[in-house]
Amino acid sequence: MSLNSLNSTDQNGWITDILYKENIIFHEFHTFDNMKYIGDAAARVYIATSRIYHQPIFLKPIIFNQSYTIQNFVNEVKQHRQVELHENIVHFYGITKEEHADSGTLGDFLKRSFKQLKWDVKLKFAKQLVSVVYCLHENDIVHQNLKSDVYSVxxxxxxxxxxxxxxxxELPDFSLVQSIIGGKREIIIKGTLNKYINIYTACWVGNLGNRPNIQQVL
Structure with missing residues (x-):
């Protein structure tokens, strides 16, 4: 059975059932802190600190589709478990799922949840956003003006x-576009951390050469 033959609800249930049967542990995404991208074009890998294991953990993103199914993943886990007892083999701890992946657009999520968000959650969300753009830049996945991406960030x-x-x-018309090109920016929100303000205002300065690169933002 392929993932594409299942609706979203059945797919999640099927995956959960397989993970349970194969004793693959699911870890909530919020149990990982200080996530940093360390991979290259050949290997997309992140390193983070696990609150559960109190040590650095490697995270490798995977996408299930017709060419790589959940069963392919389970088979790889089984093979890995045969050799992971060796001290030089990286231990497999389980899987996680990135928060907000099914929450629609950023605007949708903020509209629903903003009043409940504390600054530690906002910062974590911001770091996730910047790390995605960093990944795209580092792997040369985007080919446009990278400083324009920084403005968008x-x-x-x-x-x-x-x-x-x-x-x-304001009306999204040509007049607004001209004003933005001329330097018009949104107001600073009261209560925003000063360091956070310095980061995003540096990203949207008019002179491209004065904007930081995405690594500096991260």
Missing amino acids: GILLWQISSGRIPFEF
Whole structure:
């Protein structure tokens, strides 16, 4: 049975059932801190600190599709478990799922949840956002002006701090575009951390050469 033959609810139930039968532990994504991208074009890998194991953990993103199914993954786990007792073999701890992956757009998520978000959650969300763009830049997945991406990151960081889309109450017309090109920016939200403000305002400065690269933002 392929993943594509299942609806979302059945698919999640089927995957959960397989993980249970194969004794593959699921870890909540919020139990990982200080996530950093350390891979290259050949291997997408992150390192983070596990609150459960109190040690660094490697995280490797996977996507299930027709060419790589949950069963392929389970088979790899079985093979790995045959050799992981060796001291030089990395131990397999289980799987996790990135938070907010099924929550729609950033705007959708903030509209539903912003009032409940504390700053530690906002910062964690912001770090996840920046780490994704960092991954794209480091692996040369995007080929446009990278400093334009940094500007967009700055806008999204402001959106996380405000809970709303930029210039929400203004007409999205040519006049607004001209004003933004001329230096118009959204207001600083009261209560925002100064360091956070410095980061996103640096991202949206008008002169591209004065913007930080995505590694500096991260």
